[in-house]
Amino acid sequence: MARLIAIMSMSLDGFVADPEDGVTEVFGWQFTSGDVEVNTGGADAMTLRMSAPSAAHYLGLTSELGAVLTGRRTFDKAEGWGGNHAWGPAFVLTHHVPDGWPRAGSAVHFVTDGLDSAVQQAKDAAGEKAVGVHGADTIQQLLNAGLLDELAIDVAAVLLGSGVRLFDQLDAAPVLGDPSVVQGVGVTHLRYPVSRAEHPSPGTR
Numbered sequence: 001m002a003r004l005i006a007i008m009s010m011s012l013d014g015f016v017a018d019p020e021d022g023v024t025e026v027f028g029w030q031f032t033s034g035d036v037e038v039n040t041g042g043a044d045a046m047t048l049r050m051s052a053p054s055a056a057h058y059l060g061l062t063s064e065l066g067a068v069l070t071g072r073r074t075f076d077k078a079e080g081w082g083g084n085h086a087w088g089p090a091f092v093l094t095h096h097v098p099d100g101w102p103r104a105g106s107a108v109h110f111v112t113d114g115l116d117s118a119v120q121q122a123k124d125a126a127g128e129k130a131v132g133v134h135g136a137d138t139i140q141q142l143l144n145a146g147l148l149d150e151l152a153i154d155v156a157a158v159l160l161g162s163g164v165r166l167f168d169q170l171d172a173a174p175v176l177g178d179p180s181v182v183q184g185v186g187v188t189h190l191r192y193p194v195s196r197a198e199h200p201s202p203g204t205r
Contacts, residue, residue, distance in 0.1 A: 001123060002066065002067070002122070002123040002126040002127065002128070002129060002130055002131050003130040003131070003149040003150060004069070004119065004122075004123075004130070004131050004133055004142060004147060004148050004149050004150070005061075005064070005065070005130050005131065005132055005133060005148075005149060005150040005151075005152050006133045006139045006142070006148055006150065006151050006152065006153075007061065007132045007133065007134065007152045008134070008136070008139065008152075008153055008154070008166055009023075009026045009027050009029070009030075009153075009154040009155075009156055009187075010026055010153060010154070010155060010156065010166050011025065011026055011155075011156055011158045011159055011160040011163075012155055012156070012157065012158065012159055013159050013160060013161065014165050014166055014167060015160040015161075015162070015163035015164060015165055015166070016136050016163070016164050016165070016166045017163050017164040018160050018162075018163040018164075019162050019163050021077070021163075021164065023077075025156065025158045025160060026154075026156045026158065026160075027156075028156065028158070028186070029050065029054065029154070029156055029157075029184060029185065029186045029187035030048045030049075030050060030054075030058075031048060031049055032049065032186075033049070033050050033051045033054055033184055033185040033186045033187065034049060034050045034051030034052060034054065034055070034184075034185055035049060036049065036050050036051065036052050036054075036055040037049055038050060038055050038058060038059065040086045041086040042081055042082065042084055042085055042086030042087075043081060043082030043083050043084040043085075044078075044079075044081050044082035045086065050184065050185075051184045051185040053182050053183060053184045053185075053189075054182070054184035054185065054187060054189065056182075057182045057184070057189045061152055061191075062086070062087060062132075064129060064130045065087040065088060065126070065129055065130050065131070065132040066087075066088045066125065066126035066127055066128070066129025066130065066131070067087070067088040067089050067090070067091065067122045067123070067125040067126035067129070067131045067132070068085050068087045068088060068089070068090040068091065068122070068131065068132050068133075068134065069090075069091050069093070069118055069119065069122040069131050069132070069133045069134070069138065070090065070091070070092055070093070070133065070134035070135045070138055071092065071093050071094070071134070071135035071137050071138040072092060072093070072094040072095075072098075073135060073137065074134045074135040074138075075090075075092045075094070075098075075108070076098075080101070080106075080108055081108065083103055083105065083106035083107070083108060084105075084106060084107045084108070085107065085108070087132050088107070088125065088126065088129075089107040089108075089109060089122075089125045090107065090108045090109065091109050091110075091111055091118050091121050091122040091125070092108060092109065092110050092111065093111050093114075093115060093118045093138055093141075094110055094111070094112060095112060096112065097110045097112065098110075109121065115141055115142070115145060115147075119131075119142075119147055130149075133148070136164055136165065136166050136168065137169075139166065140167070140168060140169050140170060143170055143174050143194070144169075144170060144171045144172075148174070148194050149193070149194055150191060150192065150193055150194060151176070151190070151191070151192040151194060152189070152190070152191045153166075153189075153190045153191075153192070154187050154188075154189050154190075155187065155188045155189075155190060156186065156187050157186045157187060157188075174194050174195070175194070175195035176192040176193065176194060176195070177192060177193035177194075177195065178192075178193075179191055179192045
């Protein structure tokens with residue numbers, strides 16, 4: 001069964017976006033930390049420029065993925081990834097399908113019947129690979145439901161002071177195992193296994 005890996009970049013003080021919903025500060029390391037070029041792929045492909053350790057970490061992590069699970073806010077912020085996410089079919093947890101979607105030739109799917117359904121659809125699409133999870137609210141829901149297998153967190157060397165927190169609205173602190181650590185330039189890459197303890201059924205926040 002496919003694993004669920006939360007993949008987010010955040011500030012040292014725990015924010016994934018600033019008060020204006022900007023993410024430039026926390027993702028700056030992907031564009032300015034080195035000279036190794038990495039093409040993201042997907043319909044809206046970008047060329048990233050990272051340090052060698054960050055590039056190796058990024059390529060290793062993304063090679064494990066076969067599908068994406070995320071929330072509506074992240075979908076809107078990314079403008080739908082041009083219709084095709086670089087990491088595989090994308091499943092967007094939402095209450096309402098946005099106007100103009102779904103689109104012909106797109107691998108973006110909208111799930112309106114809850115977290116359990118979104119998880120199952122993403123896992124089915126990923127097959128033997130893992131599901132990459134985006135979005136603070138979606139990650140919080142999965143942690144509260146006991147469905148997340150791993151946290152892959154890129155801690156950028158910035159302090160934001162306020163904004164959108166990654167670990168907010170948690171019912172209880174998750175139990176984490178020992179992390180793997182990769183030191184980049186301006187960022188530290190952490191991968192924590194998450195214990196699969198007993199949790200209540202997921203809600204639909």
